[in-house]
Amino acid sequence: MNHQGGWELIKNTWQSWLQHRGFFFLLAFGWMLPLLVYLMIWSAAASEGSLAGLSQDALAGYYLVLVLVNQLTYATTNWTVGDNIRMGQISRWLIQPMSPLYHALSSEIAGKVVFMLFSIPVTAFLALIFRPQFNLSWQQSLLFIPSILLAWALRFFWGYWLALLAFWATRADSLLALQDTMIFLLGGHLAPIRLLPNWMQSLAKILPFRYMSAFPVEILTGFLDKNESLTGLLIQLGWTSTAYLLYRLVWTRGVRHYEAVGG
Amino acid sequence: MAEPIITVKNLTKVYRVPERAPGLSASIRGLFKPKFQDVEAVTDINFTIRPGEMVGLIGPNGAGKTTTLKMLSGLLYPTGGEAKVSGYTPWDRKAEYLQRISMVMGNRSAMNWDIPPLDSFRVLSKIYKVPQDQYQRTLDELITLLDMEALLKKPVRNLSLGERMKCELVAGLLYQPDVLFLDEPTLGLDVAMQRRLRIFLKQYNQQHQVSVILTSHYMADVSALCERVMLIHHGRLIFDGALQELADKLAPFKLVKLQFTTPPTNLEGFLTQFPSVEYLPSENGHHILRIARSDVPKVTAEILSNLPVADLSVEDPPIEAVIDQIYEEGKV
Numbered sequence: 398m399n400h401q402g403g404w405e406l407i408k409n410t411w412q413s414w415l416q417h418r419g420f421f422f423l424l425a426f427g428w429m430l431p432l433l434v435y436l437m438i439w440s441a442a443a444s445e446g447s448l449a450g451l452s453q454d455a456l457a458g459y460y461l462v463l464v465l466v467n468q469l470t471y472a473t474t475n476w477t478v479g480d481n482i483r484m485g486q487i488s489r490w491l492i493q494p495m496s497p498l499y500h501a502l503s504s505e506i507a508g509k510v511v512f513m514l515f516s517i518p519v520t521a522f523l524a525l526i527f528r529p530q531f532n533l534s535w536q537q538s539l540l541f542i543p544s545i546l547l548a549w550a551l552r553f554f555w556g557y558w559l560a561l562l563a564f565w566a567t568r569a570d571s572l573l574a575l576q577d578t579m580i581f582l583l584g585g586h587l588a589p590i591r592l593l594p595n596w597m598q599s600l601a602k603i604l605p606f607r608y609m610s611a612f613p614v615e616i617l618t619g620f621l622d623k624n625e626s627l628t629g630l631l632i633q634l635g636w637t638s639t640a641y642l643l644y645r646l647v648w649t650r651g652v653r654h655y656e657a658v659g660g
Numbered sequence: 661m662a663e664p665i666i667t668v669k670n671l672t673k674v675y676r677v678p679e680r681a682p683g684l685s686a687s688i689r690g691l692f693k694p695k696f697q698d699v700e701a702v703t704d705i706n707f708t709i710r711p712g713e714m715v716g717l718i719g720p721n722g723a724g725k726t727t728t729l730k731m732l733s734g735l736l737y738p739t740g741g742e743a744k745v746s747g748y749t750p751w752d753r754k755a756e757y758l759q760r761i762s763m764v765m766g767n768r769s770a771m772n773w774d775i776p777p778l779d780s781f782r783v784l785s786k787i788y789k790v791p792q793d794q795y796q797r798t799l800d801e802l803i804t805l806l807d808m809e810a811l812l813k814k815p816v817r818n819l820s821l822g823e824r825m826k827c828e829l830v831a832g833l834l835y836q837p838d839v840l841f842l843d844e845p846t847l848g849l850d851v852a853m854q855r856r857l858r859i860f861l862k863q864y865n866q867q868h869q870v871s872v873i874l875t876s877h878y879m880a881d882v883s884a885l886c887e888r889v890m891l892i893h894h895g896r897l898i899f900d901g902a903l904q905e906l907a908d909k910l911a912p913f914k915l916v917k918l919q920f921t922t923p924p925t926n927l928e929g930f931l932t933q934f935p936s937v938e939y940l941p942s943e944n945g946h947h948i949l950r951i952a953r954s955d956v957p958k959v960t961a962e963i964l965s966n967l968p969v970a971d972l973s974v975e976d977p978p979i980e981a982v983i984d985q986i987y988e989e990g991k992v
Contacts, residue, residue, distance in 0.1 A: 399755070402787035409783045413774035489770050492733050492763050494755035495787045652753075653737050656675065 403499040411507035421508070422515040428471065429464050429516065432586060436460035436527070439588065449591050455618065458529030459589055461520055462614045467586070468512045470549045470610055474504045475556035479563035479570040482655070491652070505553060532619045540626050544613040547633045552580075552609035554640035561644070564651030579604070585611025591620065602629075605636040664708035665839060665871050666732070670741035673702040673727050673895075701727040703895040704741070711838070712869035714861075716876065716886035716903070720987040724895040725875040729841045732873070733763040746838050759788055762837040766847030769824065770831045773817040777827045780816070781834060788835035795834065802830045805860055822853035829857070833864065842874040846881055858884045879979045893990050903979070910985060911977045914956050915940075916949040918963065919971040930966065934959050 414421065439460075440453045451459070478501065481487045490497040556576055562569035581587055583601040590601050590611055601607045612629055615621050621629065679697045680686050702724040709715055717725050730736040732743060734750040734757065743750055748757035764770075771780045785795040803809055806826045811819055816827065825845065832840065842861075846854040862885060865872060876882055882889060883903055891899040891906065899906055924930070927947065931937050936952040937959060951959050956974060963969060 399787065399789070401789070402783070405783045405786035409772060409775060409779055412779065413772055416774050485768075488730075488735055489768060491735055491753065492758055492761070493787055494758040494789075655736070 399495040399499070402495045403503065406499055406503040407506050410503045411510055414504070414507050414511050418511055418514070421511045424473075425468060425512045425515045426519075428468060429519070432460055432464050432467065433523070435587065439592070440527075451589065451592070452530070454528060454530030456589070457524075457527035458531050458618050459614060459620070461524055461527065461529050462617055463585065463611065464520055464523075465513075465516060466545060466548070466614050467610055468516050469509055469545065470552045472505060472549075472553040472556045473508050474501045475553070475560045475573055476570060477504075478557065478560035479568075482561070482563040482651075483567050487655075491655075501553075501557065531617075533617070534619070536623065537616055537619060537626075540630065541613055541617045544616050544626075544630060544633065547630070547637050548609055548613050551605060551633065551637040551640055554637065554644045555605060555609065558640060558643040558647045561647045561651050564647075564654050576606075579606045580610055583607055584609055585614065589620070590615070602632075605640070608633040608636055662710050665711045666707075666709040666743070666745050666873075668705055668707050668732070668741070668743045671702060671705045671728070671731060671738055671743055672700070672740040673724075673731060673736060674739040675699045675701055700895050702731070702738075702892075705892075705895075705897045707890060707897065707900055709871055709873065711871055712865070713888065714865055714872040714874065714886050716874050716882035716889040717892065718875070718879075718882060718889055718983065719892035721877075723892040725892055726843055727895075728892070729763065729843055729873065729875065733761060733841050734758065735763075759835065760837055761839045761841065762832040762835075763841040763843065764828050764832040764845055766825065766828075766844035769816070769828065771816045771824070771827055774815060776813045776815055777819075777830070778812045780827075781830060784831055784834055790835050794836075798834055798836060799830070802833060805863060806830065806856075822849050825849060825853070825857065829860070833870075836868065836870075838870060840870050840872045842872060842876075844876055845874070846876060846878055854878065854881065861885055879983055883979055891986065893986070898986075898991060907976060907979060907982050908953075910982045913950050913952050913977070915975045915977055916951055916956065916960060916963075917971075917973045917975065918947040918949065918967075918969060919945060920947075921968045921970045924967050927967070934962075 436457060439448065439451075439456050442448055443451060443453050443456055446452075448456070487497060490500050556573055559572040559576065560569060562572065583590075583597065583604055584606040585601075587593075590598055590607060593601065601611075608629070612633060616626050616629075675698070676696045677699050679695045680689075705724075705728065717728065719725050727736065731738050732745055732750050734753040737751045746757065746760045748754055748760075750757065750761075770784075771777060772783075781799060782795075790798070803812070806829065808823070808826045808830075811823050811827065816824060819827065829845070845861075846857055849857070858881060861872070861874075864870065865885075872885075874881065874885060887902055889899070889901070889903045889906060890897055899909075928939055931939055931949070934951075934955065936955045938950040940948040940950060942948065949959075960972060960974070964972065
């Protein structure tokens, strides 16, 4: 463990990312847009009262929180991991006395800060227009914290182990696109999970994708009761541990297989 | 004699390379029945290096130089054999080991291109856990030696190739490694910058007793820095010894340059009495003779007493010509 080096790296990455903030702001805007479109569609559908018990205000609350949660949990870094392996860039990290995981984590953390600089003010402004409604209890807000941390860790490590398959297959990042699609369908983007057909709801509750994005939102917006929240957290913890173990496994084998191309 | 700092025994690396014919149909066939070919990059290499020694690793492109360095720096797992560097097995990649070695590559950057070098240096000093006062001292020393005060605050992407190489060297030496692997450090640099870096490396090596393995295609680098060279060809170590010895072995002749007060009437006729002498076309008034080493004293004495000599010099053939010959023939 080399936390001091890791922290210095985060500060530096942040500095270098801020140089390109225009690019990241546009990226953040791009991610926001589809969710806002779904918000408007479902709001229109709920205009005559409510939809499966969700009022327009509740839907607005759900989607606006989802905008932020989605950006906090989306692991942009994983898209570059495959390239770094394929082009041999990872070599320079492998010869440093610090786990290369820190490089991924530093751009993750740096990225979140840059995205939030844009997304928080924009979402606050949208809240003035859509007037979301929250029934927050302190228990919910308390459970929200572990759930969003786990959601990030799960989404990150799941994508990371998939991206590390680049040690064997040069275009492993297509698996990341598949992960995004699954999150779109079963992670509460296309629609809040409770609006999905029953069989999809059951699938969403078992598979990891809901726990990467919609789950913390459902807790914070009061969609779930206490029991549902606690069961969900347990499943989330289980998937996160699995993702971490898969990362360890793929990493140790991948490094042995690494061919350090170029130079 | 000091204990070796690097010991390499029977080191071997075989790559498994996918192989397919060009064209779409071949790539579709490759999907179902991939073909592989084993390529021996490095075969059964043995050597030791003493602390503070600077050794040149030479050989044509694809000979296995970089693969060897990558195994020694822990980037690649070998297929066979063993190596100990500073008491560690490189490919275990222990943090204590990585802290002691440095790999500087002429074609790959350790710097973050968006920010000034000084920021990258600070991150590296934390990653390598260099104490603050030692970091400042080392940095000052390197900056003075490389004369690069002016570069420190510009983003790396705005630096020239030579300036960037200076930064790479600082990045590689900040934590005072015991062992330095230099892979083509002067690649693409102009002659003046190459010379500068050579002077720096020599000075640094003398002051800090760092052990260095250097690969380069510029023989000037190798002859200026390394008394000892190892020559790799097709993955095998075919020579390990003094550079001069290599030259002598390969080029058992010397070049004698002559200038005359008055042009001799029948020089070539005169030379026929020495069968080992070869007359090379004259260059701007100089006549050049290629003479077997053992015959040089006798032949020059004869020439001096019989011909109107104004100037005579005896030289070794240029090292480039010697190396070129080995690369072509593949043996010493």
